[in-house]
């Protein structure tokens with residue numbers, strides 16, 4: 180075990196950040212969250228405090244407000260940062276590219292300015308397998324070409340390049356770019372989970388909203404892909420495994436100088452139909468679904484080669500698809516409308 184440290188979580192009230200906060204607190208680290216709550220609720224952090232003892236503070240700050248961020252960091256004794264904050268909806272990024280570049284890239288630049296002022300040089304960044312675009316082969320390892328196919332993905336790619344340049348400016352920088360595959364599931368208590376605004380874009384929250392009666396049926400986007408059952412294959416990873424991956428990155432970061440990209444995935448893929456079957460099993464009844472047309476931009480198959488994460492971080496995903504569905508269902512059934520407003 181490494182010594183307890185103080186970790187700044189940007190976007191820490193969100194889905195992945197709140198689960199990571201629990202895991203960091205349980206490991207004895209102090210957590211400082213900055214979040215503007217533009218896509219989250221402070222209720223997630225109240226629940227984090229109930230789930231884990233320890234020192235968690237929250238500051239409602241827009242990352243792009245350099246002076247407000249500076250005031251949070253001043254005197255807080257921050258050792259390292261996990262940078263989750265950002266916008267993440269692919270379709271929205273096509274309609275609002277300037278907003279996406281402003282929040283994602285502009286927010287990162289503002290963060291880096293403050294970190295430079297305070298001599299904080301250890302950073303873990305939430306990147307995405309979306310940077311691989313249309314992969315030449317699966318499983319995808321980190322040497323695969325990057326080439327995102329939408330504005331959201333290009334902001335991730337641009338931030339990766341920016342952080343590479345920053346790490347190249349001084350040997351004191353330690354940067355880990357975590358490329359997540361498809362995070363799903365919830366804390367096993369069912370107290371915190373994924374709470375998307377509006378109609379979910381992603382498969383698991385949509386399936387869970389069908390299960391809880393908020394939506395009538397799932398539309399499966401295409402069953403004519405070159406895969407065994409014709410539906411797309413993805414590497415779904417339990418959010419608690421992902422959280423453990425962040426803990427591992429923070430605890431190993433001193434031995435990881437420079438800037439490196441690391442996949443966080445399970446290494447095995449599931450089709451949309453397999454997810455629907457596993458979710459039906461977890462819920463205890465069939466879930467209505469129909470086949471619709473393909474969704475623009477979907478690749479037939481994407482799953483990780485997770486070997487580098489095992490080597491560098493000593494981390495492996497452990498939880499199965501049935502566990503992901505059972506935990507997602509516990510969260511959704513206990514919180515049918517997500518977090519209460521306010």
Ligand code: NAD
Nearest residue numbers: 190193194195215216217218219241242264265267305307
């Ligand atoms: P999320 O929306 O639940 O969390 C992001 C948080 O950032 C939210 O709480 C939001 O309020 C906050 N935020 C947004 N703009 C901000 C700003 N200007 N200042 C301060 N806070 C701001 O999303 P998530 O699923 O937890 O994702 C976290 C990170 O992981 C994101 O960077 C996302 O792009 C990345 N990622 C997510 C997925 C996924 O499928 N969930 C996959 C790959 C990568």
Ligand code: UFG
Nearest residue numbers: 307308309360380381382385398399400411413451474477
């Ligand atoms: N799908 C459906 N119906 C739905 C929603 C999704 O059939 O209502 C299908 C999609 O077509 C795809 C699969 O379910 O085949 C998974 O779709 P998601 O939207 O859940 O996930 P994606 O792999 O398309 O994208 C996600 C995130 C991106 C991230 C990427 C990383 O949305 O932000 O994973 O690989 F970049």
